[in-house]
Structures are given as C-alpha cells and as structure tokens.
Amino acid sequence: MARYILKRFILMVVTVLIIATLTFFLMNLLPGSPLNEERSTNETVQRNLEAHFNLDEPLVVQYVLYLKSIATFDFGPSIKQPTETVNSLLGRGFPISAELGIWTILVAVVSGITLGVFAALKHNGIIDYIAMTIAVLGISIPNFVLATMLIQELAVNRGLFPAATWSTPSHMVLPILALATGPMAIIARLTRSSMLETLTQDYIKTARAKGLSPVKVVVKHALKNALMPVVTILGTLMAGILTGTFVIEKIFAIPGMGKYFVQSINQRDYPVIMGTTVFYSAFLVFMLFLVDIAYGLLDPRIKLHDEGGG
Amino acid sequence: MLPATKQKKNNHSDIPDEWFQPKQRDEEQAETVVRPSLSYWQDAWRRLRQNKLAMSGLIFLIFLGFMSIFGPILSPHSVSDQILSNQNQAPSSTHWFGTDDLGRDVFTRTWYGARISLFVGLMAALIDFFIGVTYGGISGYKGGRTDSFMMRIIEILYGLPYLLVVILLLVVMGPSLLTIIVALTVTGWVGMARIVRGQVLQIKHNEFVLASQSFGAKTKRIIRKNLLPNTMGPIIVQMTLTVPTAIFAEAFLSFLGLGIQSPFASWGVMANDALGTILSGHWWRLFFPAFFISATMFAFNVLGDGLQDALDPKLRR
Numbered sequence: 001m002a003r004y005i006l007k008r009f010i011l012m013v014v015t016v017l018i019i020a021t022l023t024f025f026l027m028n029l030l031p032g033s034p035l036n037e038e039r040s041t042n043e044t045v046q047r048n049l050e051a052h053f054n055l056d057e058p059l060v061v062q063y064v065l066y067l068k069s070i071a072t073f074d075f076g077p078s079i080k081q082p083t084e085t086v087n088s089l090l091g092r093g094f095p096i097s098a099e100l101g102i103w104t105i106l107v108a109v110v111s112g113i114t115l116g117v118f119a120a121l122k123h124n125g126i127i128d129y130i131a132m133t134i135a136v137l138g139i140s141i142p143n144f145v146l147a148t149m150l151i152q153e154l155a156v157n158r159g160l161f162p163a164a165t166w167s168t169p170s171h172m173v174l175p176i177l178a179l180a181t182g183p184m185a186i187i188a189r190l191t192r193s194s195m196l197e198t199l200t201q202d203y204i205k206t207a208r209a210k211g212l213s214p215v216k217v218v219v220k221h222a223l224k225n226a227l228m229p230v231v232t233i234l235g236t237l238m239a240g241i242l243t244g245t246f247v248i249e250k251i252f253a254i255p256g257m258g259k260y261f262v263q264s265i266n267q268r269d270y271p272v273i274m275g276t277t278v279f280y281s282a283f284l285v286f287m288l289f290l291v292d293i294a295y296g297l298l299d300p301r302i303k304l305h306d307e308g309g310g
Numbered sequence: 311m312l313p314a315t316k317q318k319k320n321n322h323s324d325i326p327d328e329w330f331q332p333k334q335r336d337e338e339q340a341e342t343v344v345r346p347s348l349s350y351w352q353d354a355w356r357r358l359r360q361n362k363l364a365m366s367g368l369i370f371l372i373f374l375g376f377m378s379i380f381g382p383i384l385s386p387h388s389v390s391d392q393i394l395s396n397q398n399q400a401p402s403s404t405h406w407f408g409t410d411d412l413g414r415d416v417f418t419r420t421w422y423g424a425r426i427s428l429f430v431g432l433m434a435a436l437i438d439f440f441i442g443v444t445y446g447g448i449s450g451y452k453g454g455r456t457d458s459f460m461m462r463i464i465e466i467l468y469g470l471p472y473l474l475v476v477i478l479l480l481v482v483m484g485p486s487l488l489t490i491i492v493a494l495t496v497t498g499w500v501g502m503a504r505i506v507r508g509q510v511l512q513i514k515h516n517e518f519v520l521a522s523q524s525f526g527a528k529t530k531r532i533i534r535k536n537l538l539p540n541t542m543g544p545i546i547v548q549m550t551l552t553v554p555t556a557i558f559a560e561a562f563l564s565f566l567g568l569g570i571q572s573p574f575a576s577w578g579v580m581a582n583d584a585l586g587t588i589l590s591g592h593w594w595r596l597f598f599p600a601f602f603i604s605a606t607m608f609a610f611n612v613l614g615d616g617l618q619d620a621l622d623p624k625l626r627r
Contacts, residue, residue, distance in 0.1 A: 015469040022475075026482045140608035142558055144565050145600040148585060152596070243473040247565060251585065262566055265481055273481060277474055284471045 004296060012289045017067075019281040023274050024066050028059065075275030080267045086275035093257035096166055097245050100256060103176045104241050105234075108183035113230065115184070116191025117223065123196060131188060138185025144247040147178035151251070166254040175252045179244050183237045190229050198226040231295050235288040242284060354543075357620040364616020367609035374606060378428055381421025388418065401594050408594035410583060419575035420598045426576045427557045427606060430491060434556035435549040437495040442502025443545065447533040449503065450510030461507075464500050472497040476559065480568045490569055494556050505548050509541035543621035550614035554607040561603050577603045 050056045057065070069076060075086035119131035141149075154174060155163035161173050198204065199222055207217045249258035257276065264272035348356065358364055382388075401408040407416035449460040479493040513519070514537060522532050538545075563569035564578025571579075580599035584592070 011465065011469070015466050018466060019470060019475075023478060026478055029482055136608065136611060137604075140554075140611055141604045142561055142607070144562065145581060145604060148581070148596055148600065152593075239471045239473075243471065243562075247562065250566070265477065266567060268481070273478075277478055280474055281471055284474075285469050288469055 001296070005293060008289055008292050012285050015285045016278070016282045019285075020067065020070055020278050021063075023277050024063055027270055027274055028062075070278055075279070076271045078264075078269055078272050080264075080269040080272075086272050089260045089272060090257065090276070090279060093255065093260045096254060097249070097256035097258060100166075100172070100175060100179065100245060100248070100254065101238075101241055103172065104179045104183070104244075105238065107176055107180040108187060108237070108241075109230075109234075111180070112184040112187025113191050113223075113227070115188040117195055117218065117226075119188065119192040120195030120199065120226075121218065128192075132192070135185040135188045135192075138181045139189075141181070143178055143182055143244050144251060146181055147174070147248055147251045150174050150178055164251075164253040166252070166256070175248050175254060178251075179241060179248050182244070183241060186233065186237065187230055190233060191226060194226040194229045195222060198222045201225075228295070228299055231291065231298060235284075235291040238287050238291075239284050242280060350543075354617075354620040358616055361616040361619065363612045364620075367611075367613040367616070370605060370609040371613065374424055374602075374609075375428060377421050378424035381424065382418050385415060385418045385421075387415035407598045408592070410580075410595050414573075414575075416580075416594060416598055419580060420577075420602060422575040423577040423580060423599060424602060424606075426487065426570060426574070427560060427603070430487070430494070430560040431553035431557045431610075433491045434494045434498055435552040437491070438499045438502045438552050439545065439549055441495065441499035442548075443506050443538065445499065446503035446506030446508075447510055447537060448529075450507035451514055451529060451533055451537060453511075453514075457507075464503060467497055467500050468504075470497055473559065473562070476563065477566075477568060480563065485563075485568050485571055487570060490560055490563060494559055498552065498556070502545070502548050502552070505544050506538075506541055509544055510537050513537060513540050547614055547618045547621060550610055550617055554610040554614075557603070557606060557610070 047056070073087075075090070078084040078086060078089065115131045115134065119128040122128050151163050151174065154160045162168075162171050163174070165171055166175070204217060204222055207221045208214075212221075245256060246258040246262050248254070249256045250262055253259075257280075260272065261276045261280075263269075264276065358368075401416075407420055409415055410419070445460065445464075449457050449464075475497055476490075476493040479496065480489055483489040483492070510533075519532060519536050522536050527535075560569055560576065561578030561581070564576045565582045567582065569578055570576040577599040581596060581603070584595035584599070
C-alpha cells in the first residue's frame with residue numbers, strides 16, 4: 001500500500017512539474033516582454049521593472065526562481081492589476097469556485113446514481129427510457145448552452161431564480177444545475193450499465209435467495225460493487241467540472257477563480273495565467289491522486305503493489 | 311396383416327401416404343449454407359440499421375455535412391456581410407434564421423459554423439487516429455520495456471487537464487483554426503493509443519500473427535496488415551466519440567473568446583455573441599447555434615453508441 005501511494009505520489013509530482021515547465025517555456029516563447037506596453041517607459045524605469053520581476057536574469061535562473069516560487073506557493077504579482085497578486089486573486093476566487101464545484105459534484109453524484117439505479121432496476125421500462133433520454137441529452141447539450149437556456153427560461157421568462165451573481169442559495173441553483181447536468185448524465189449512464197451487469201451476478205441471486213429485503217440487496221450488495229467504475233471516472237469528471245466553471249462563472253458573473261482566469265487570458269496577464277494554470281493543474285492532479293488511492297482502498301481486488309502498467 | 315395396416319392408415323386422418331417417404335438426401339446440397347454468409351462489416355451494418363436512434367443520428371449528420379457544403383450557397387447573403395439597417399431581424403423570408411446585431415445573416419453563419427465544427431471534429435479524429443494507432447500499435451506489439459516506458463508517458467499525459475493545456479497553447483500560439491486542432495490533438499490521441507494498445511495486446515498472440523512472423527514480416531507490416539484490421543471496430547467507435555468532444559471543445563473555446571475570431575462564424579462564437587441578447591428577446595440568435603451544437607453532439611453520441619453495439623463481435627448473431 002505504502003509503495004503504491006509513493007508511486008502515485010511521484011507520478012503526481014512529475015506531472016505537476018511537467019505542467020509547470022511547459023507553462024514556463026511556452027510563456028517565454030511569446031514574442032516581446034510582458035512589460036512592453038503601448039506607452040513607452042524610459043530606460044531606467046524599464047530596467048528597474050525588469051529587475052523587479054527578475055526578467056533580467058538568464059532563462060535558467062528565471063526557471064529555478066519560478067520553480068521555487070511554485071514550491072513556496074507564491075505565484076507573484078499580477079502585471080495588469082498592480083494592487084493584486086496571483087495569491088490574492090486565488091484567495092478571493094477559490095472559495096467561491098470551490099463552493100460551486102463541491103455542490104456541483106454532490107448534485108451530480110447523488111442524482112446521477114439515483115437515476116442510474118432506477119433505470120437499471122426498471123430495465124427497458126418507462127423510467128429507464130426517461131432516465132437514459134435525460135442522460136443522452138445531458139451529455140449532448142454543452143454546459144454554456146444549457147446555462148443560457150436556463151437563464152432564458154427560469155430567470156428571464158419565469159423569474160423563478162436570479163439570473164446572475166453568487167450570494168444567496170437561490171443564486172446558486174441555476175449555475176449548479178447548468179454545471180451538474182453533464183457529469184450527472186455520465187454518472188447515470190455508467191451506474192446503469194454497471195448495475196445491470198452486477199444484478200446478474202450469482203451473489204445477488206444468493207442474497208435474494210436467502211430472503212434479504214430488495215432494498216438491502218440493491219443498496220448493500222449490488223450498489224456497493226456497481227459504484228466502482230463511478231469512482232474511477234470521478235477524477236476526469238472533476239477536470240470537466242473545473243473547466244466548466246470558466247464558462248459558467250463568466251455567464252453568471254460569479255466572482256470565482258474561473259472568472260479571473262478567463263479575464264487574465266483576455267488581458268494577457270501572464271503571471272496570473274501561469275499561476276492559475278499551475279494551481280488548477282496541481283489541484284486536479286491531486287484530486288486524481290486521491291481518487292486513485294480511494295479506489296485502491298475500496299476495491300480489495302486491487303493488490304496495490306506495482307505490477308507494471310496499470 | 312394387410313387389412314390391419316390399412317385400418318391404421320385410415321386412423322391417420324387424411325395425410326397422404328407419400329408424405330411419410332424419407333426425403334431424398336442430396337450429397338452435393340448438404341454442404342451449402344442456407345443463410346447468406348455476412349462479413350463482419352455487412353453484419354455490423356445490418357445491426358446498425360436496426361438501431362433507429364443511431365440511424366437518425368447518421369441521417370442528421372449526412373444532412374449536416376451536405377448543408378455545411380451547400381448551405382452558404384443556398385443563401386444570397388455572405389458570412390460577413392454587414393447590413394446595418396437589418397440589425398436583429400427576426401427570421402423571415404429574406405433572412406431564414408434572422409440576423410444578428412451587425413445585420414449578418416444567421417442562416418449563412420449557422421452553416422458556416424457547421425463547416426468549422428465538422429472540420430475541427432473530423433480533423434481531430436483523423437489526427438488522433440494516426441498518432442494514437444501508431445503509438446498504441448507499437449506499444450502493444452513490442453511489449454516489455456518499450457511498452458512500459460511508452461505507457462508511463464501516456465499516464466503522465468492522461469493526468470494533464472486537457473482543456474487547460476489547450477488554453478495555454480492557444481494563448482501562446484494565437485487563436486486560429488489550426489491552433490485549435492493542434493491543441494486538441496496534443497493530448498487527444500492518448501485515449502486512442504490506450505484502446506489500440508489494449509486490443510493489440512489481446513490479439514498479438516494469435517496464430518495468424520505468428521504465421522506472419524515466421525514468414526519474416528516486419529513489425530510495420532504486421533501492425534498494419536494483421537493487427538489493425540482486427541481492431542478497427544473499437545477504433546471507429548473511439549473516433550465517433552472523439553468528434554463530439556472536439557466539437558464541444560471548439561465551441562467552448564470560441565465561447566471564451568479563444569477560438570475562431572470574427573468575422574468567421576463558429577457555433578461557439580455565435581452563442582457567445584448572442585449571450586447579451588437574452589434579455590432583449592432575440593431568441594433566434596442563440597437558438598440556432600445552440601440547437602445545432604447540441605443536435606450534432608447528440609447525433610455523434612448516439613451514432614457512437616450504436617456503432618459500439620453493432621461492431622461488438624460478442625453481440626453478433
């Protein structure tokens with residue numbers, strides 16, 4: 001177990017390192033210095049600015065300094081907003097995005113599993129068809145389209161929910177709904193097919209034969225095993241939800257991390273782009289790491305030691 | 311004796327005697343197969359045709375492909391023609407899908423967007439196919455150290471959040487159609503490589519591969535002639551499912567302002583431009599691009615699902 005965790009951990013560190021390196025060198029490929037503005041500054045000011053941002057050092061030194069700043073979790077100042085640092089933007093945006101993300105995952109997992117289980121239990125019945133229609137639609141409609149449709153229908157036409165910003169629970173309904181539908185659909189489909197397979201297993205027949213209540217058979221025996229594939233895709237889903245927050249936060253004017261990220265891209269605020277990209281990637285890779293470990297702990301068939309590949 | 315048999319026969323209702331003759335055996339006909347023998351592809355096509363949902367997806371996609379070529383020609387307006395007196399016109403006989411805030415024809419722009427979406431989707435799938443199949447084929451066939459090294463690389467690439475990488479590349483390389491396709495395929499081929507590797511691992515120990523090897527066939531030939539044709543099913547399914555992912559990514563990036571730039575039209579750009587108009591009630595500006603993105607993704611998804619069932623040899627009847 002310890003060895004497995006160690007291996008995953010090393011892989012995680014390597015991945016983050018690669019992303020950080022990639023980000024650094026790609027950003028350095030850009031023509032011109034980030035300090036080159038339309039308005040010209042005099043020579044001394046320019047030189048001092050470069051020294052301030054360590055841009056006068058050789059590339060290798062800059063790279064080492066950059067890695068050090070990542071390791072100490074200090075992503076430096078924003079170039080376009082002089083009063084802000086990347087850390088202050090992250091500190092303000094992340095809690096809001098995290099709140100949105102956590103609710104989204106909760107809604108997606110709970111409703112997705114419920115939908116999938118009922119679809120599997122009533123295989124080829126009406127509930128099955130309805131659930132799978134919802135699922136295919138949920139996968140096909142991009143979240144930004146769904147978000148605009150929800151605003152149009154539920155906020156503008158009916159006035160049930162506020163159309164934008166992030167404060168009271170009723171503000172949260174539409175963004176969470178828009179963001180959770182896609183992952184919910186994927187989870188529902190996966191749960192359904194995995195449940196259908198599990199329900200034909202012999203141990204389910206045994207459980208039924210020994211007179212357990214249907215609820216107990218489904219929840220305790222079938223679901224527990226059927227959910228393993230769902231655990232494996234949670235990491236990928238989180239990546240989708242995270243990138244989804246970019247557009248959702250833009251559409252609903254939510255002051256989260258995604259908004260700052262998109263804004264920094266549009267303003268070409270390189271330190272912010274670099275900082276948020278590395279932060280996002282590290283966060284995601286860490287989530288994948290946690291999911292892997294959780295999977296190893298949940299499934300006793302995985303022996304958790306190195307067997308090559310994997 | 312004789313009368314008794316006669317009596318018996320009479321009890322037998324009115325089935326004529328001749329019917330109880332043994333049928334003549336035809337030695338030559340005995341070997342022929344009554345049911346027509348179907349090749350793998352013929353059988354897959356037969357089963358796909360029975361899947362109504364997948365077929366409607368296919369028909370929609372053919373229609374979309376047709377319209378993406380001829381749609382802009384059907385309309386008298388060009389993609390970037392701005393008629394400022396015609397701002398935000400509702401759908402009418404002159405502008406079938408209405409016009410946008412710069413007086414551009416939404417009908418023309420929609421099919422132009424279809425062109426871009428389909429192009430991005432198909433190119434991404436094609437490039438993924440070439441890289442992924444080559445990589446996965448070599449990795450699976452060589453096995454051993456080569457395989458585990460190549461798989462390590464894949465494992466790392468798989469951990470990269472692909473849309474972030476794509477955004478990063480777009481920021482650096484500048485937004486253009488080519489950049490989007492390059493950015494999408496940088497990490498996109500990994501899924502294909504994994505599938506091909508898994509398939510190759512399964513079939514590479516078959517006798518026909520051994521036969522080729524003993525004839526002295528080179529690795530390249532074995533992969534191309536022996537291994538790949540037998541993995542085409544899962545490869546095609548994976549390609550069908552790559553296309554909607556790429557289309558979604560393009561729309562997503564254009565929506566964020568990172569993709570196709572005006573005056574060119576893409577569904578993502580159109581949806582983004584239409585965002586501000588929700589309150590003003592110009593529904594057609596959002597409806598058409600949104601509908602076609604969703605319908606295209608839906609069509610590719612159901613077609614992919616259908617192909618998955620049709621090409622699965624285990625489900626063959």
